[in-house]
Amino acid sequence: MKIAVSAQGQDLNDPVNQRFGRCEYFVIYDQTNDSIQALANPGGNSSGGAGIKTAQTLANNNVDIVLVGNIGPNAVETLNAANIDIYTGIQGTVKDSLELYKKGKLPKIEKPNVSSHHGLK
Amino acid sequence: MIISVASGKGGTGKTTVATSMALSVKKITPLTFLDCDVEEPNAHIFLNPVISETERVKTVIPEVDEKKCTHCGKCSELCAFNALAVLDTITLVFGELCHACGSCWYFCPENAITQKEKEIGIIEMGRVRDINFIHGKLNIGEAMSPPLIKAVKDKISPQETVIIDAPPGTSCPVISSVKDTDFCVLVTEPTAFGLNDLMLSVGMLREMNIPCGVIINRAGIGDDRVINYCKAEHIPVLMEIPLHKKIASLYARGIPVVDGMPEYIEQFQSVYHTIERVIRS
Ligand code: SF4
Ligand code: SF4
Numbered sequence: 001m002k003i004a005v006s007a008q009g010q011d012l013n014d015p016v017n018q019r020f021g022r023c024e025y026f027v028i029y030d031q032t033n034d035s036i037q038a039l040a041n042p043g044g045n046s047s048g049g050a051g052i053k054t055a056q057t058l059a060n061n062n063v064d065i066v067l068v069g070n071i072g073p074n075a076v077e078t079l080n081a082a083n084i085d086i087y088t089g090i091q092g093t094v095k096d097s098l099e100l101y102k103k104g105k106l107p108k109i110e111k112p113n114v115s116s117h118h119g120l121k
Numbered sequence: 122m123i124i125s126v127a128s129g130k131g132g133t134g135k136t137t138v139a140t141s142m143a144l145s146v147k148k149i150t151p152l153t154f155l156d157c158d159v160e161e162p163n164a165h166i167f168l169n170p171v172i173s174e175t176e177r178v179k180t181v182i183p184e185v186d187e188k189k190c191t192h193c194g195k196c197s198e199l200c201a202f203n204a205l206a207v208l209d210t211i212t213l214v215f216g217e218l219c220h221a222c223g224s225c226w227y228f229c230p231e232n233a234i235t236q237k238e239k240e241i242g243i244i245e246m247g248r249v250r251d252i253n254f255i256h257g258k259l260n261i262g263e264a265m266s267p268p269l270i271k272a273v274k275d276k277i278s279p280q281e282t283v284i285i286d287a288p289p290g291t292s293c294p295v296i297s298s299v300k301d302t303d304f305c306v307l308v309t310e311p312t313a314f315g316l317n318d319l320m321l322s323v324g325m326l327r328e329m330n331i332p333c334g335v336i337i338n339r340a341g342i343g344d345d346r347v348i349n350y351c352k353a354e355h356i357p358v359l360m361e362i363p364l365h366k367k368i369a370s371l372y373a374r375g376i377p378v379v380d381g382m383p384e385y386i387e388q389f390q391s392v393y394h395t396i397e398r399v400i401r402s
Contacts, residue, residue: 043203046203048202048203048218049202049203049204049215049218050203052203052204052205052206052213052215052218053197053203053206055206056197056206056207056208059206059208059209060194074215074218077213077215078206078208078213081206081208081211081213082208082209
């Protein structure tokens, strides 16, 4: 299982980023071998459709689960099509959010929680 | 001669100015009025045209044949607008982001992409009080207004006298609306916000090489910063409309200023003559 967290930096101790399509990095925790890997988000530079590009990148990197703050309709549609589960409500650092997820404190969502272009405002 | 009326932000009274100018100028010359604010057209509320013709405007978006698609990812790499997501077993098309550039169907190595027509909105044409009236209405949920704006503008010829009500702001839809116009009237308020938005609009128009002039609406509510800026930048102040209870109430009822206060007709006509002189000079 690969769990990606929307983050501002590349490390477990870096703060999370609430904006899915426009976060700087994803910190990916691989449960199978207990390893950490950072993935730069190519969606961040796009003028529009950032969430789509971001979601596709996660799919290409075989991510199974993503922990997010805000996420829009196009990103959710892409993640759903790629069978990536979405959990919302991240806070604090990447580590804090992974802990919350493990304790079952983050709700799973199948629908967007913000409208399109939210990250641009 | 094509005159556009724009403003850096909404709510400055742009449509009141555009419609009042149209009603004043039509007494001098035959006139076509275009409402290019296709996301929220509202000039028809002021002018009440009788619509006699409707046209559907279409654009094309890609359609992926999953039987041929190998999910190589090429199309999504090429698309500058992120309108395509290629996953292991499916390729998703986000039609509302597509700019119809054609890269994806041109370069797909498997010929898996065809073009599908998609309606983005309608154009309505009609007449009111000797004015030819044309406006576009973007379909709900549609994000791509420039192709519809272009279709609306294709209805006019450069020989006509045309007044275009542009959408507010300085983004793509505004640029599409004021593009190829001979002069742009910027409607603003004499406030710090008004000045800020005005400067953005002036910057945009200078880049496009379109001469402009300013109409200050609600004059008296702020200070002289807008006037001083116009002086320093050699931008003509074409008219000042004072903050007036009567004007505000006309606006609220959707009545053009010149209908409720005919004394403004001459002022709008002289704005028109000033613009004529600027263009001819
Ligand atoms: S380029 Fe063609 S074959 Fe490749 S993913 Fe896109 S549609 Fe499929
Ligand atoms: S036509 Fe152009 S903008 Fe539309 S999806 Fe294809 S590559 Fe993207």
